[in-house]
Amino acid sequence: MSFHKAQRRCNIKRRFLPFFFTILFFLFSNSHHLTPTSAFTLSDNEPIEETTTLDLLQISEMRVRDIKRRLVRTHGYSNTELAKMLDKKELIHTLSYEEHKVYQNIQEKKKRQKVKRGIITALICVCVVLFWPLVVQVWEVGSVNFVVYTDKKKYEISRCNELSSKKGYIGILLLFLLDMLQLWLTTSVLLSWFISKNKYFFPIPSLSIRPAALLAASTGGNAGPLGQYGINIGSMLVTWTLRYVKSKVEDWMGKVLNKAMRAQRKAQREWESNEEKEERKKAKALRKEERRKRREEEALKERQQKVEDAKQRSASSVVTNSTTANEGEGEEKDGGDEKKEETERTTDDDNVTNGEFYSQGEVPSWLDDGTKEEEQQSQQSQPYGDSGFDELD
Incomplete structure (x- = not known):
């Protein structure tokens, strides 16, 4: 019962893990905000970030030179444009308008990022839910391979x-480093395939081969735009090199x-007594005898198997020969019957052409088209002559 309960708990956990990851993704997607890029010092005591915007109350409390400085540094106004603004109210309205535009741009950027993050999160959650059995299988295979690798080490x-x-x-350490590489x-x-460049990637040399350029060079033509595309074989060369080095290290x-095992055995044998040496030699002889007997038994089994296979092949060949002979006899019988029917038909045709049936006054059924009945009717005598009608009158 305890085993079944544990199995049910594991199944329940596996079912609820995708939903748990989905909730986590949604929580993290809504918790991120834009970070400020740099700082802009408005005065000596009040640092204001460049991405932060000022409202109308904050701008109205600023001095004229601070307003002009912010317009020049942040919004790109020139001195000629500022010289035209003589009143402080005009400067305040101009700066508030520019700050409002910056605020709107920041809000639109935040909205775009939130929508993008939400779409990506939804796609990731859908992929996790759909491919969760595959992920579990990959995890199990990876865990098994990890256990096998650790046990081997x-x-x-x-x-x-x-x-x-x-x-x-030292060899184990080298093999571990090669495996990590x-x-x-x-x-x-x-x-x-998904990320173009990253500083944490393996430094793969760029050795590109352009098939279109090679074909064009061999034929003497121009490869055109296809000659710019190539295959980077640097990763293949690095992989082959690592495998070769790993095989040599192994x-x-x-x-x-x-060598160490032989040295250890030699050191152990130096301290053996004569009786132990004799026992070791006897055990070695027994092992050799057992191996010889095992080889003889295997050879005998192989010979018996070959004999049985030969018998089966001979029996199957006899069966196939008998079946082919029976089929040949049946075909000969069918051919003889067909020949008899053909001869009978030819004799009937000859009799018809020679007039044997007509000489006997008989017409075969397959030639009877009604001519015989017409002849019989014509041969019958008329009940009355030419004057028969007069006599009846």
């Missing part, structure tokens, strides 16, 4: 500890551990 470290090999520790390179290549590490 733990085993390697334990072996180096057992063999007391310092070079083995490969992970960094893979992540940078994947993110480069080979070197295997040799080092093998």
Whole structure:
């Protein structure tokens, strides 16, 4: 029961996690605001940010030179334009108008950013809800791979500890660094499809190959605009180099551990007694005998399997030959019957042409078109002669 309860709790958590992330996205999307860019000093005691705007009350409390200074520095007024404004009220209205325009621009920018952030948040939430099973599967696969990798490294470290090999520790460290470099390179290549440049990306050399330019150079033509497009093979070369170096480090590490294991065995054998040496030799001989017997059994099984396969193939060939022979006999019988029917038809046609049926006064049914009945009617005698009608009268 406890196992089923725990499984139900896990399923409930998995179901509610997308909604939890959705709520978090909406909360963070509404909590951000624009940050000021720089500061503008109005006076010695009152710092005012450049993006902040002043209302009419604040402007009316300012001095004339401060108003002119803000118009010049912030809004780009010239001295000639300011010289035309003789009254302070005119300066106040001008500055308030410019500040109001800046305030409207800032509010419109905030609205655009909020709408953009809301759309992006909605799309992210929809993608998270739709692809949540895929995300869970990827997470599980990644966690399994991480556990496998950590177990492998733990085993390697334990072996180096057992063999007391310092070079083995150096090899493990080098392999770890190479794995991290490969992970960094893979992540940078994947993110480069969405982000053009970033200082945290792997420094990939630019080695572009332009297929259109190569084809044009071989044919002697002009590649045109397609000659400017190319494929960067720098990431491929870096990947191949890292794999090659990793394979060499693994080979070197295997040799080092093998050498350390042999040295350890040799050191252990130096302190063995004669009885222990004899027991070790006997155990070695027994292992060799077991391996030999195992190989013989495997060879015998393979021979038996080959014999059985040959028997099955021969039986299947016999069955196929018998079926083909029966089919041939059936075809011959069908051919003989067809030949008999054809000969009978030809004899009937010959009899008709020779007039055998007409000599006997018989007409075949397939030639009877009503001529025989007409002849019989014509041969019958008339009941009355030419004067028969007169006699009846």
